[in-house]
Amino acid sequence: MLDTSTGTKTDTPIAITPLNVQVVTQQVLQDQQILSLGQALKNVSGVSTGSGGAANNGQSYSTLVLRGFQTDAHFRDGIRLDSFAGDSGTSSLQFANVDSISVLKGPAAVLYGAVEPGGIVNVTTKQPLTIPYASVEQQTGSYGLGRTSIDTTGPLSAGGHLLYRLNASYESDNSFVDYVHNADAFVAPVLRWVPSANSQVTLEYEYHHLNLGQNFGFMPLLDGAPVNASLHLNYGDFSPDVEVTNFWGLTWDQTFKSGWKLRTRLVSNSSNTDGAGIIPEAVSDNVATASSIGVGRGINNVVNHNMMWTATTELSRHFAPAGGVGQTLLVGADFVHYGADGAIRQAGEIDTNISYVDLFNPVNPGTPFSGPTTPLLSDSGTNASLGVYAQDQLVFPGNVFLLAGARFQGLHQTSDVVFPQAPAPASQPKVDAGALTPRIGLLWQPRPFLSLYGNYAQNFGPNQLGDITAAGNTVPPTTATQWEVGAKGSLLNNRLTTTIAYYDIIKTNIPTPDLANPAFVTVTGAARSSGLEFDLQGTLAPTWQAIANYAITNTRVLQSNDPNNPPGSPVGGIPRYLAHLWLTHEFGIAARGFKAGAGIDVNGPQPYSYAGGSGLFIPSHAVVDAMAAYTFALGRDKVRAQLNATNLFNRRYFSDVQVPGFAAVPPYTAITALYGEPFRINAALTWQK
Numbered sequence: 236m237l238d239t240s241t242g243t244k245t246d247t248p249i250a251i252t253p254l255n256v257q258v259v260t261q262q263v264l265q266d267q268q269i270l271s272l273g274q275a276l277k278n279v280s281g282v283s284t285g286s287g288g289a290a291n292n293g294q295s296y297s298t299l300v301l302r303g304f305q306t307d308a309h310f311r312d313g314i315r316l317d318s319f320a321g322d323s324g325t326s327s328l329q330f331a332n333v334d335s336i337s338v339l340k341g342p343a344a345v346l347y348g349a350v351e352p353g354g355i356v357n358v359t360t361k362q363p364l365t366i367p368y369a370s371v372e373q374q375t376g377s378y379g380l381g382r383t384s385i386d387t388t389g390p391l392s393a394g395g396h397l398l399y400r401l402n403a404s405y406e407s408d409n410s411f412v413d414y415v416h417n418a419d420a421f422v423a424p425v426l427r428w429v430p431s432a433n434s435q436v437t438l439e440y441e442y443h444h445l446n447l448g449q450n451f452g453f454m455p456l457l458d459g460a461p462v463n464a465s466l467h468l469n470y471g472d473f474s475p476d477v478e479v480t481n482f483w484g485l486t487w488d489q490t491f492k493s494g495w496k497l498r499t500r501l502v503s504n505s506s507n508t509d510g511a512g513i514i515p516e517a518v519s520d521n522v523a524t525a526s527s528i529g530v531g532r533g534i535n536n537v538v539n540h541n542m543m544w545t546a547t548t549e550l551s552r553h554f555a556p557a558g559g560v561g562q563t564l565l566v567g568a569d570f571v572h573y574g575a576d577g578a579i580r581q582a583g584e585i586d587t588n589i590s591y592v593d594l595f596n597p598v599n600p601g602t603p604f605s606g607p608t609t610p611l612l613s614d615s616g617t618n619a620s621l622g623v624y625a626q627d628q629l630v631f632p633g634n635v636f637l638l639a640g641a642r643f644q645g646l647h648q649t650s651d652v653v654f655p656q657a658p659a660p661a662s663q664p665k666v667d668a669g670a671l672t673p674r675i676g677l678l679w680q681p682r683p684f685l686s687l688y689g690n691y692a693q694n695f696g697p698n699q700l701g702d703i704t705a706a707g708n709t710v711p712p713t714t715a716t717q718w719e720v721g722a723k724g725s726l727l728n729n730r731l732t733t734t735i736a737y738y739d740i741i742k743t744n745i746p747t748p749d750l751a752n753p754a755f756v757t758v759t760g761a762a763r764s765s766g767l768e769f770d771l772q773g774t775l776a777p778t779w780q781a782i783a784n785y786a787i788t789n790t791r792v793l794q795s796n797d798p799n800n801p802p803g804s805p806v807g808g809i810p811r812y813l814a815h816l817w818l819t820h821e822f823g824i825a826a827r828g829f830k831a832g833a834g835i836d837v838n839g840p841q842p843y844s845y846a847g848g849s850g851l852f853i854p855s856h857a858v859v860d861a862m863a864a865y866t867f868a869l870g871r872d873k874v875r876a877q878l879n880a881t882n883l884f885n886r887r888y889f890s891d892v893q894v895p896g897f898a899a900v901p902p903y904t905a906i907t908a909l910y911g912e913p914f915r916i917n918a919a920l921t922w923q924k
Contacts, residue, residue, distance in 0.1 A: 241337035241357045243638065244313065244346055245551055245563050247628065250723055251636050253676030253688035255340035255736045257770050263782065264333065266819055266832055266862055268374070268879040268917050270382070270406075272299070272309065272328045272336075276356065277815050277836055279338045280768040280784035301353030302340060302740060303764030303790040303809050308350065310357040314484070314502050314545055315347065317573060327445055327478065329421040331384045332402035334361045340768070341717045341738060342694035344672040345640045348569060348622050349696040352715035352740050353764070362437075363398035363427045364388045369924045376917030382406040400425040411913055413469040414599075415448040433490040441482035449474040452891075453515030454908040455530060455594060455899070462594060462903075466887065466910045470530045470592060472599045476510035495552045503544040510537045513590070517898035518905055522591045523602050528903070529591030534604065543573045561630035565640075573618040594903075616650035616709075618697055634680035638690070641673040648697050650709045664709040670695040686723040692716070698746055698758075705752040715742040731773035731781075739765040747797045761793040762806055782817040782834075799849065799894075808844030808891065813837070819862070833861040838888075845893035845907075856888035858911070875921040885914040 239249060242256040249256050257279045269275045273284035276299070283300045299306050308317045309328070340354040347355055367389030374382040384404035391397040406419040423441045430436075453470045455462045482504045489497045513532050522529040549567035592601035626640030648666040676690035694715035702710045721736030745760030766788040775781050790806035800807065819832030841853040864877040890911040897905035 239337050240313070241339050241355075243563075243626065243628065244549065244565055244567075245553075245628065247563065249732075250686055250725060251630075251678060251680060253636065253638050253678035253690050255719065255721060255734055255738075255768065257338045257340075257734070257772075259336040259338075261334055262780075263817075264330070264335070266830075266864070267817070267834075267860070268862070268877065268919060270330055272356070272358075275336050276338070278772075278782050278784070278817065280770045280815075281340065281766060281786035281788060281813065282338060282354075282356075283810060283813060283838075299356055300809060301338070301351070301356070302738060302766065303762075303788050303806060304351045304353035304740070304742060305808070306351035306353065306355075308355075310347065310355055311482075312360055312484075313347075313357060314500065314547070315350070315543075315571065316482075316504055317541075317543060327443070327447075328358070329404060329419065329443055331386070331404035331421055332361045332400075332423040332441075333358055335359045340736070341690070341719055341740070342672070342674070342692040342715060344644065344694045344696070345624055345626065345642045345674040345692070346567075348571060348642070348644060349618075349620055349646060349712070350694070351696060352694040352717060352742050360423070360439075361386065361388075361400055361402060361425075363400040363425055365390060365395055365398065370921060372919055372921040374917060374919045376408075377915040378409045378411060380406075380408040380917060382408075396429050398427040398429065410448075410450070411466055411910075412450045413467050414471065414473040415450050415469070416473075417448065418446045420444045435488050437484070437486040437488075439482070439484040439486075441480070443478075443480045443482075445476075445478045447476050447478075449476050449510065449512055450909075451512070451514050452893075452907045452909045453530065453897070454906050455518050456904045456906065458902050459904070461908075463597075466913060468597070470515040470597050471532060472513040472601075474510070474512040474514070476508065476512075478506060478508045480504065480506045493552075494554075495550055497548070497550055499548045501544070501546050503542070505543070506539070506541045508537065508539040508541075511535075512537070515905075516589075518594060518900055518903040519591065519898075520900045524591055524593035526593055526595055528594045528900070529602075530594055530597060531589045531591050532601065533589060539575065541573070541575045543571065545572075546570045556630070559632045563628040565626040565628075566624070568621075568623045570622075571618070571620050574616075576615040617648065619647045620697075621645045636678040636680070638676040638678075639674070641671060643669065643671050644695055645669045646695075646697055646712060648709055648712075650703060664703055664707055666697070666709045666711055668712050670712070670714070684725045684729075687721075688723070689718070689720040691718045694742075698744070702746045702756050704757060705749055705755040710746050710756060710758045711744055713742060713744040715740055717741075727774070731771065731775065733771040734769070736768045737766070738768070739763070741793070743794075745795075747795050747800070750796060750798075757796065760795050760797075762790065763793050764788060764790045764806070764809075778821045778823065780819045783815065785812070785814045787812045799845070805842045807842050807893075810839045810841040812839035817860075828866045830864045830866070831862065833859065835859050841891075843892045843894050843906075845895055849894055851892070851894065853889045853892050856886060856911075858886055858888070859883040869922075871924075873923045875919075875923070877919045877921070879917045879919075881915045881917075882911070882913055886911075887913065 242252045242254040259275050259278045276282040337357045342352045343355045369387040372384045386402050388400035391399050401424045403422040409416050421443050425439045427437045484502045487499045512535050515530050516533050517531040519531050520528050547569040551565040554562040590601045590604045622642050622644045624642035629637040646668050650664050672693045672695050674692040678688035680686045697712050698710045717740040719738040724733045741763050743761045744758050746756040747760040749755040749757045769785045771783045790809050792800050792804050814837040817834035822829040837857045839855045843851045860881045862879045866875045888911045891909045893907040899905050
């Protein structure tokens, strides 16, 4: 089985880890021409991407959904990176320096601190190599895609004590949606000093400049049917959003003669966002358009500056068996500080500053904006957390493996949110909280090819900055518990691995709307997610590789005062089931160098992601993808030509639908609806030296 440190932060094989950990390898990323985290995570059961809420950037923004719970964070080499307020979320992750992706299912608070209970996604980046290597890749495709990436690495000194790696890319493309254009520049150098076999220091940097056009997905309805069902229609206008992020990382790894291993890391990640949106907000009549029925658009301009820095230190050691019992011990501490400072500088309210385009023939720029702009919201806040943790892994005779760990997490959170329609609180709202979160797992391996396991874990995490009660208080943290049972198998002489698991998670302290004070929230919510997951990946035969997964996710609101999401209703935006199959075949002597593959993704019925209790579901759909590649030698170098087609049969479907309650005139209504991407073809030519 694959080895990964994501589940335990030690070099423990997945086969003997009593947790559900899945890995998307570099080969899969290459075969599928992965350019986004959402595309990559189709290869893991029970993981999907959501659009991030009712007021978001539509197809330009996404969040991760694991085991029925949404998260705005992912991890980079074990270090948390939040999707900052106002930025494009996990959809902006650049893949030029991504080596593989690991998914740890279920609560991960013990090792990773304040996270959502569904699990974590950990992106492993490319690191310096001792042998020189270089590659250049050019990709082109539908909707004006043009992407150039480079990867070069090797020693900088004769003795190999100084190593480097440089990854960079530039991407420009349009969208099947009008007025959406993206330009993306990325560079990521890594420098590593290796003074001895037992010591190394690594300095990393990433610069990412993203200029994107936002799509808010406004869809007017007449008697429940779209007025204009075109995939390309955008009732807004070009709404640019410029995001600049800077990442720094310094890591010291040291192995002592006693066998203890020390890892100390300092990381900072900053983001500056400046976005201007022309946002469709209402269907109105008696307006100056050709049909006298128009779509009103407001303006907002969001500016955010966010900064996160993290300090971690960990000690680990494998102990030789004593009395027939082996042991691996890990102890650590981390401190994370997150600061946000943002403002919506201006917003066009329906009754103050609005521009109209005709409902049936929306042509920009529409009627002139008129009336004053009104400030809507400004906010700033901090999250600071300090955690200490310990984990022990014991190996008993009879192939019994015990994993036990606990963390104490302290959290200090402040929030300063100013609403013009409500008086500012007399003092800055804050939360000071702490929790002890345990995790225990037991695994028995009756045969080398079979592992049976179970685990229990608790979770603890802050609620979103800006969630304020009517009394002016920041809402307290969320808590969660999970139990899980499962089995892992290794087939065909370890060429094929499989995992099946059943889990049950309950999350509490979920903010819900304060019906008496609509601008604020109360903490009365609770939700449950349970489900069955199946994953298989590996080699069926010497020339056949396969990935297959299936997940059933049952979510229910347990407590809520929100009439749109009453107790008993499903959690919005979570598909009832997900299935994925991907097969590739490398041809033999007659066509050596050729590789072909195909796959299918099936999404089950999905309740609308806002107002999940409405009883409305996105219908199930299936999408087929395919690829073909030819690899050949060019002197001492290697060249790979590849063609990928996604949504091969051009299936039309919705990826997300929300019912945010837009203003409208009868018989018109409006929803937020995002179409999935239609047929697309991408080509790539890669040179490797």
